[in-house]
Amino acid sequence: MPPTRKGRPADSPGAVRLTRGEAKARTRARLLAAAAEVFAEQGFSGASVDEIARRAGYTIGALYAHFPGKDDLFLTLFEEHVSHHLENAGRIAGGADVFSTFGAYLTEVADEHVAWSMLELEFLRYALPRPELLARLADHWRVPRDAITELVEGGLFGASGDPQAVATVIIALFEGLVVQRRIDRAAVPATLFSDALRWLARGLVNEKAIP
The missing domain is CATH 1.10.10.60 (Homeodomain-like)
Known part of the structure; x- marks a missing residue:
């Protein structure tokens, strides 16, 4: 029926x-x-x-x-997960006090999305010895990197270097902070996320002054 x-x-x-x-x-x-x-x-x-x-x-x-299989189910969920975060990031980027708001959001991600992060790590371990699958995962990771690259190109950090390289560093920095906060919350207070954004922005603005 x-x-x-x-x-x-x-x-x-x-x-x-x-x-x-x-x-x-x-x-x-x-x-x-x-x-x-x-x-x-x-x-x-x-x-x-x-x-x-x-x-x-x-x-x-x-x-x-x-x-086609379990891999595709996971990668589709990964895509939806990234899309959700990018929508939130887009709203934050268009608001006031961007660094503080981004910092608060990243703290929420660190504290509330532990199960998903564990699943991501498990899938990465599964994909590493499988070049074709790893290439597909890399394609999915390009989506958030490209989105952050656009923010950098729009002047969010005042950077004069390669926007994509800056975006890669931003992702690596906050992936690391998220892991450290989950291990030792006292060592990574919520304010450190917004502070790190400000430090990075200041460093990028002043990079020409460094020999």
């Missing part, structure tokens, strides 16, 4: 039949939601596509109709 927007049988009173595109989008969204749950509970290595399909309420064939 065809699906409906409200999950009722197509011939029930008031039912609105889903279009093929709507049904496909709903199936995809449910599979991704199930994948996120299973990855969070069992890790990337421990998760199985069979369990993901079962959790979503679909057959394994339905899963493969949307995603």
Whole structure:
């Protein structure tokens, strides 16, 4: 029986039949939601596509109709995760007191997104000996780097160097601070994130004065 927007049988009173595109989008969204749950509970290595399909309420064939495998499920979730952060970063960049607001947001990421970061590290370890998969992961990482590059080109840090190189350093700096805060919160107070941004900006502005 065809699906409906409200999950009722197509011939029930008031039912609105889903279009093929709507049904496909709903199936995809449910599979991704199930994948996120299973990855969070069992890790990337421990998760199985069979369990993901079962959790979503679909057959394994339905899963493969949307995603070639577990790698693609993770990379799609990674893409959505990055997109969410970039939307927030874009709003922050257009507001007042950018450094303090960015610092507060990065502190939140450090404190509230631990499970996802562990999953990222597990996937990286899995991808390292697999060149083709590592190249795909690198493509996904270019998205946030390109976004930060645009902010640098827009004058956020007043840098005169290569904007992409500056963006790479910014990401590396804050990835490191996030890890250190998770290990020893007292050593990396929330204010250090915004302070580090200011120090970096001042250093970039004054780089020509350094022989």
